[in-house]
Amino acid sequence: MGRPTLEQVAQHAGVSRATVSRVVNGSPTVAEPIRQAVERAISELGYVPNQAARSLVTQRTDSFALVLPEWATRVFSDDQLFPGIVRGVSQEMEAADKQLVLMLAGSAASHDRIERYALARHVDGVLIASMHGADPLPGTLARMGVPVVCGGRPLGRTRVPYVDVDNVSGARLAVRHLLENGRTRIATIAGPQDMVAGIDRLNGYREELRDSDRRSIVAVGDFTRDSGAVAMRQLLQDDPQLDAVFVASDLMANGAMKVLKEQGRRVPDDVAVVGFDDIELARYSDPPMTTVRQPMDGLGREMARQLLHLAAGESIPDAVVLPTELVIRASA
Amino acid sequence: MGRPTLEQVAQHAGVSRATVSRVVNGSPTVAEPIRQAVERAISELGYVPNQAARSLVTQRTDSFALVLPEWATRVFSDDQLFPGIVRGVSQEMEAADKQLVLMLAGSAASHDRIERYALARHVDGVLIASMHGADPLPGTLARMGVPVVCGGRPLGRTRVPYVDVDNVSGARLAVRHLLENGRTRIATIAGPQDMVAGIDRLNGYREELRDSDRRSIVAVGDFTRDSGAVAMRQLLQDDPQLDAVFVASDLMANGAMKVLKEQGRRVPDDVAVVGFDDIELARYSDPPMTTVRQPMDGLGREMARQLLHLAAGESIPDAVVLPTELVIRASA
DNA sequence: TCTCTCCCAGAGAGCGCTCTCTTATAGAGA
DNA sequence: TCTCTATAAGAGAGCGCTCTCTGGGAGAGA
Numbered sequence: 001m002g003r004p005t006l007e008q009v010a011q012h013a014g015v016s017r018a019t020v021s022r023v024v025n026g027s028p029t030v031a032e033p034i035r036q037a038v039e040r041a042i043s044e045l046g047y048v049p050n051q052a053a054r055s056l057v058t059q060r061t062d063s064f065a066l067v068l069p070e071w072a073t074r075v076f077s078d079d080q081l082f083p084g085i086v087r088g089v090s091q092e093m094e095a096a097d098k099q100l101v102l103m104l105a106g107s108a109a110s111h112d113r114i115e116r117y118a119l120a121r122h123v124d125g126v127l128i129a130s131m132h133g134a135d136p137l138p139g140t141l142a143r144m145g146v147p148v149v150c151g152g153r154p155l156g157r158t159r160v161p162y163v164d165v166d167n168v169s170g171a172r173l174a175v176r177h178l179l180e181n182g183r184t185r186i187a188t189i190a191g192p193q194d195m196v197a198g199i200d201r202l203n204g205y206r207e208e209l210r211d212s213d214r215r216s217i218v219a220v221g222d223f224t225r226d227s228g229a230v231a232m233r234q235l236l237q238d239d240p241q242l243d244a245v246f247v248a249s250d251l252m253a254n255g256a257m258k259v260l261k262e263q264g265r266r267v268p269d270d271v272a273v274v275g276f277d278d279i280e281l282a283r284y285s286d287p288p289m290t291t292v293r294q295p296m297d298g299l300g301r302e303m304a305r306q307l308l309h310l311a312a313g314e315s316i317p318d319a320v321v322l323p324t325e326l327v328i329r330a331s332a
Numbered sequence: 333m334g335r336p337t338l339e340q341v342a343q344h345a346g347v348s349r350a351t352v353s354r355v356v357n358g359s360p361t362v363a364e365p366i367r368q369a370v371e372r373a374i375s376e377l378g379y380v381p382n383q384a385a386r387s388l389v390t391q392r393t394d395s396f397a398l399v400l401p402e403w404a405t406r407v408f409s410d411d412q413l414f415p416g417i418v419r420g421v422s423q424e425m426e427a428a429d430k431q432l433v434l435m436l437a438g439s440a441a442s443h444d445r446i447e448r449y450a451l452a453r454h455v456d457g458v459l460i461a462s463m464h465g466a467d468p469l470p471g472t473l474a475r476m477g478v479p480v481v482c483g484g485r486p487l488g489r490t491r492v493p494y495v496d497v498d499n500v501s502g503a504r505l506a507v508r509h510l511l512e513n514g515r516t517r518i519a520t521i522a523g524p525q526d527m528v529a530g531i532d533r534l535n536g537y538r539e540e541l542r543d544s545d546r547r548s549i550v551a552v553g554d555f556t557r558d559s560g561a562v563a564m565r566q567l568l569q570d571d572p573q574l575d576a577v578f579v580a581s582d583l584m585a586n587g588a589m590k591v592l593k594e595q596g597r598r599v600p601d602d603v604a605v606v607g608f609d610d611i612e613l614a615r616y617s618d619p620p621m622t623t624v625r626q627p628m629d630g631l632g633r634e635m636a637r638q639l640l641h642l643a644a645g646e647s648i649p650d651a652v653v654l655p656t657e658l659v660i661r662a663s664a
Numbered sequence: 665t666c667t668c669t670c671c672c673a674g675a676g677a678g679c680g681c682t683c684t685c686t687t688a689t690a691g692a693g694a
Numbered sequence: 695t696c697t698c699t700a701t702a703a704g705a706g707a708g709c710g711c712t713c714t715c716t717g718g719g720a721g722a723g724a
Contacts (some may be wrong), residue, residue, distance in 0.1 A: 002672085003451065003453070005709095005710055005711085006710065006711060006712095007710075007711095014672085015673075016673065016674045016675075017674085017675090017710090017711080017712095018673070018674060018675075018712085018713080019672090019674075021711070021712060021713085022672095024711095025712085028671075029671075029672055029673085030673085031671090031672065031673085034673080035671090046451075047712075048451040049452060049455060049710085050388070050452060050709085050710050050711070051384075051452040051454045052383075052384045052385075052387040052388040052393065052709085052710080052711090053384075053388050053455065053709070053710035053711040053712090054710080054711055054712075055384040055679095055681090055710090055711095056382070056385050056388055056679045056680065056681085056710080056711070056712090056713070057678080057710090057711055057712045057713080058514055058679090058711085059679085061384065063433070064453075066434075069423075081413055082548040082643065083414055083415070086434070086436075087436065090435075090436045091436075091438075092432070094436075094438070094442065094445070096443075099433060099435075099449065099454070100433070100435070101431060101432070101433045102398075102418070102422070102432055102433070102434035103422075103432070104419065104422045104433075105427075106421075106423075106426070110426065110500070113426070116380055119335065119378075119380040119430065120381060120382065120383040121335070121382055121383060121384065122395075122431070148466050186658070191517075233688045244673095255615070258616075261385055269649075282588070284557065298689060318554045321451055324655050337679090337680055337681085338680065338682095339680075339681095340679060347681090347703075348684085348703065348704045349682095349704085349705095350683080350703070350704060350705080350706095351704075353682060353683085353702060354702095354703090355682070357682085361701075361702060362702075362703085363702065363703090365699095366702090366703080381680085381681075382679085382680050382681070384679085384680080384681090385679070385681040385682090385709090386680080386681055386682075387681095387707085387709095388679090388680080388681070388682090388709045388710065389680090389681055389682045389683080389708080389709050390682070390709090391709085395682035494722075530690085542703090587705090620666095651672080661710085
């Protein structure tokens with residue numbers, strides 16, 4: 001009954017507990033015949049080391065938590081952002097033979113849960129992805145000595161290392177493309193201004209326009225499709241002459257394009273549209289969308305890599321910023 | 333330095349280790365003044381129990397694994413299936429104060445990893461979602477005494493409890509709807525025939541047609557949008573007269589509708605289309621899609637509930653089948 | 665041949681916690 | 695007053711593993 005223990009393997013192989021431990025952990029100081037005997041015993045008994053016992057002494061668990069805001073699974077449900085990050089992190093963790101614990105942070109209560117969890121030494125480190133506003137969690141954990149890496153530049157004064165995509169440059173690329181195509185009245189549908197992605201993309205838009213002396217025309221959405229439609233209607237009302245829109249997410253751009261179609265504006269002939277994210281939808285929309293690609297897998301992978309370094313006691317850069325790229329299709 | 337231990341809390345409160353343990357675990361046999369003293373010590377020291385030490389003796393970890401095939405994050409990337417299950421499971425686990433460990437099973441190698449992980453007593457049970465073909469993993473784990481619940485009926489002879497949605501009835505509902513609307517040549521684009529969802533939906537289609545003496549017209553896709561387009565072309569070639577298609581997933585239906593449009597067939601006037609899944613895309617396609625809704629959150633939640641019961645030593649039903657529902661929009 | 669060194673296996677002390685068993689204290693009944 | 699029971703706190707034995715320290719045997723140098 002029960003799984004076999006080190007002790008039993010040792011007995012079965014006729015050696016001491018210590019020797020079995022050495023074999024299991026690949027110590028080089030074990031004579032070949034003994035190693036083989038132990039390995040035979042291990043596989044005969046189907047021995048698997050008890051992780052709890054091991055981490056009790058090593059003080060490591062070899063697993064890491066990925067914290068995602070619960071709404072990420074909802075708002076982003078039909079694009080690749082959420083699965084992309086998860087996949088990237090997961091790949092990198094698997095490669096390092098570490099485990100991934102996923103935690104969805106819904107309420108404020110779950111912040112507490114997560115904090116306790118990390119402090120219970122359940123994980124060797126924590127990744128925190130794309131939070132709203134100035135989330136205190138990363139700072140709190142870091143202060144308690146828990147290795148933490150954020151996905152997306154954290155707002156506020158917390159000095160926590162992060163990995164982000166270059167939202168500002170991405171937005172500038174998009175706007176520059178519109179300018180280069182002779183568009184003169186370039187509006188934007190910005191994302192929520194309590195999220196870094198929302199803020200930075202709007203900044204990029206503004207910077208690029210300022211450099212070319214155009215005036216900005218701004219509406220704000222919340223990254224959902226419907227909010228994109230609402231914002232587009234607003235923009236058309238504000239400036240019926242506009243001939244281009246830079247939209248801070250593909251999903252909003254999709255809503256916006258629907259409105260443009262309804263109002264009889266042709267895309268891109270009358271109004272050019274550039275999105276952001278390059279989710280699958282962008283490729284399949286009508287017309288296929290010109291957009292800014294952000295490497296979500298890459299973001300996840302890089303976050304994982306940085307955290308692994310940090311947890312290994314190495315020092316890591318305060319920030320890693322991944323490049324974004326303009327993908328030109330038909331909408332602009 | 334480092335986090336405080338039980339011992340230190342005991343010392344600080346002037347009691348024994350056992351008493352602190354009692355307080356932490358909410359034992360009723362502690363006198364009120366002592367309990368308060370201990371609680372004060374706990375909060376003063378910022379004590380958090382070490383999970384590894386605890387589970388070493390309790391033989392529980394209070395965490396559960398959710399295994400997802402890696403391609404789930406890719407193929408299903410732009411719909412709600414993957415995030416839906418994750419969210420459902422996560423909610424139920426959080427409610428039970430358990431942790432969720434997410435494991436993406438990519439290769440055959442990761443099967444091994446997962447097996448070792450579960451056997452290392454890292455988790456108290458395992459959820460396995462939507463695998464291809466007759467996956468040996470659930471059976472193997474179950475045989476080793478690990479509590480397992482599958483999402484989606486497992487193929488093969490393994491007797492592992494599972495939770496599934498009623499694919500057969502859903503498909504029948506869809507086909508019946510088409511019949512009731514006077515459609516006579518009803519084709520189907522089936523899903524992959526090594527997946528239960530693919531098989532059952534095709535079966536439902538066949539059963540319903542057989543009951544009404546119509547012949548079946550079948551093309552097979554792999555649940556991707558492109559495969560839906562390819563299959564639709566095939567169907568139009570096989571039977572140019574067809575006036576309806578039941579498509580086994582919304583994503584494929586989206587591809588199919590694009591082809592219909594290209595070939596000048598109006599939806600639903602010339603060809604009615606019914607999808608399956610009710611992902612967000614269905615609501616936003618043109619025309620909005622009539623489809624079969626499957627409760628992915630519900631599936632996740634029910635899986636979690638069953639597993640929690642199982643892990644608690646209670647007996648659970650071999651199968652739980654959740655109802656599907658026809659959502660009528662404009663495409664049929 | 666003897667000693668010194670090297671190498672490899674064993675012994676044993678915990679890691680931080682739970683839980684059973686034991687003991688001390690107090691109150692009740694005779 | 696003495697015993698019997700009830701109740702609450704303490705003592706201590708592990709849970710399964712790692713890792714340092716110790717010890718024994720073999721080979722090398724003198």
